[in-house]
């Protein structure tokens with residue numbers, strides 16, 4: 001795993017945005033795996049800026065979001081449909097029919113999940129998956145104890161995640177208990193994975209993911225097995241890592257041709 005520590009969340013987000021932009025320029029029909037939450041917001045802002053000021057073209061891009069709450073209609077303000085259209089899709093030229101977000105209202109969730117997996121395969125697979133990380137180490141909504149081989153399915157949120165996500169609902173009691181999420185195995189199939197984490201609230205989860213043993217108790221730790229995983233974090237999220245000096249040393253000595 002490449003570990004890139006940046007002074008601020010904005011600095012980290014610029015690097016993530018440049019990865020996405022390079023892919024979209026090199027491969028106009030790229031398939032992006034996208035995340036919600038506060039973490040990817042500065043990256044989306046930068047991509048919107050690149051679209052508006054530099055003409056970064058998303059018209060051929062296909063997207064698959066990681067997850068959605070069960071029981072929320074797309075127009076619910078706390079749904080991830082609403083989040084994505086407000087913060088990203090509504091401000092770029094992505095084609096609506098190329099956007100995929102799990103359906104929280106599906107009347108047959110297992111069938112929906114199978115179709116979601118098939119749709120990813122039909123596009124040729126995800127080129128770049130962007131991830132946040134939960135304070136409990138979840139990726140997507142794969143909570144601790146999730147099978148590290150899991151596919152898209154229904155999951156039950158932990159009490160910690162329901163508390164972490166309460167703000168969008170105004171009250172922790174209103175956060176749904178269930179979600180549909182890509183599985184850990186689905187995420188691992190992406191050709192490149194970028195995991196972002198900002199703030200000391202994420203420091204323990206990041207330390208476990210990067211330096212801990214691979215364990216379903218910290219689902220992000222499976223990224224140690226991914227051939228091309230990039231962990232881009234700010235100083236706060238790096239505070240519990242043991243080998244920060246080495247990671248900085250490596251990054252400072254990156255060959256020019258590898259730099260973005």
Ligand code: PGA
Nearest residue numbers: 037038039040132133134
């Ligand atoms: P956050 O959520 O970006 O809102 O911190 C991250 C996650 O739960 O994956």
